[in-house]
Amino acid sequence: MRVWFNRTFSSVSAAISLIRQADPAGRFYLIYSNPSPHVAAARTAHAFYTEPRGLEMDAYLDWCLACCRDQQIDIFIPGKGATALAAQHERFAAHGTRILSAAPAEQLELIHDKARFYAASHVAGAPVAPFLPFETADQFDAAYAALRPQHRQLCIKPSHSVFGLGFAILDEQRSSAALLLAGAAYHIGYDDFRRGLAELGSCRPMLLMAYLDGEEYSVDCVGEHGRLVCAVARRKPATAGQGQLIDMRADILGACAQLASTHGLNGVFNIQFRLGDGVLHLLEINPRMSGGIAMACVAGPNLPWIALSGFADGYGRVHVPAVRDGIRVAELASATELA
Known part of the structure; x- marks a missing residue:
């Protein structure tokens, strides 16, 4: 059974190795693709293909479909384009490929989208920390005025992000330069952030949240x-x-x-x-x-x-x-x- 992992996070190398360890009979033939051949998973998979660079998503989906058809892929486990591919199951199934998606496309x-996800989440015993969205300095000021009296420390994060990129704890005492020199990772000076936000005029959707320590x-x-x-x-x-x-x-x-x-x-x-x-x-x-x-x-x-x-x-x-x-x-x- 031919299984394809397209470009994804580096943990795919460990996953491929774990599958091969559990499959000594070799029932699954594991294929990995990436634009660069110099990735660890290229060595752990049975076969490696080079992905094209610079394709728009529709063109990339067409390339994936052609790859599945030409390489007779039985199971496709997508990383790149996973959300778009979750809406393409029937199209790929017509060529004999089942897509293993983590959830339906709308989910x-x-x-x-963390702002929408947090607003919709009501988990028994594990609530989302209090938060408010903002995109402008005025919205940030209003959110800060609402949340700060209830919480001793606040943080910011983008509504769309991975690896914690864009996350920072707001420090009301030190400047960003002082934090940098002190080696305080994932911190930003409150005054510096507020001033920079005002200079920008607007930013991508962000969240102001109670910091969980x-x-x-x-x-x-x-x-x-x-x-x-x-x-x-x-x-x-x-x-x-x-x-x-x-x-x-x-x-x-x-x-x-x-x-x-x-x-x-x-x-x-x-x-x-x-x-x-x-x-x-x-x-x-x-x-x-x-x-x-x-x-x-x-x-x-x-x-x-x-x-x-x-x-x-x-x-x-x-x-x-x-x-x-x-x-x-x-x-x-x-x-x-x-x-």
Whole structure:
């Protein structure tokens, strides 16, 4: 069975390796594509194809369809163009290719827009932190006046972003220069930000939120069209260098099951939570494999394998091992030569 991963995040290399480890008979022939041949997944997949650069999305979808047809792809697991491809299942099925999408297209659009997603989220036991959207200095001032009296520290983040890009904690005491010189990452001076926003006139949609200062939980999951099949929760200690703890909190697992059902989540996805004043809060859904997927799999379930074999054969035929709750995990970097 020929399986194609197109351009996506670097965790695909770990996922391909995990699938191959669980598939000694070689039932799945794994293909990866990327515009650059100098990526780790080019070495871990059975085959590698070079993707074209600079295509608009419609042209890219046409290229994907031609690739599936010409390479006789049975299962397509998209990274790039995943939201657009989630609306193309019938078109690809006509050529014999099933697309493994993390959710229906309309749900993916909602999940990627944090302002809309937060407004629509009502998760028992894991509320979203208080927030207000803004795009201008006046809107920011009004949001700050509303939120600051209720919360000792606020932060900003873009409504559309990945990897935490654009996130910053607002510091009311120090300038951005002082923060930079002090090595305070992910901080920005309140006055500097307010002045810069006024100079810009407007900005992309942003959120002003209560800052959550507790530990973060990253939960790697497998779902079947809204049913939570498996989840592994990793707790990230506040102090670096201690690895991560597998912490299967019942409230977190319940929240993940609710979110999977609400959004029709499917295949491998990741949900993040964070504590603030001792209360668990929902941060976001990543409708893709997380960067820590390999650490989650150390706890027992091989999540990429479970998702792929369940999608191919039905989850009733897939064994899901118990999670080794309480263990400490980490990733060890190793160097290699790239072709």
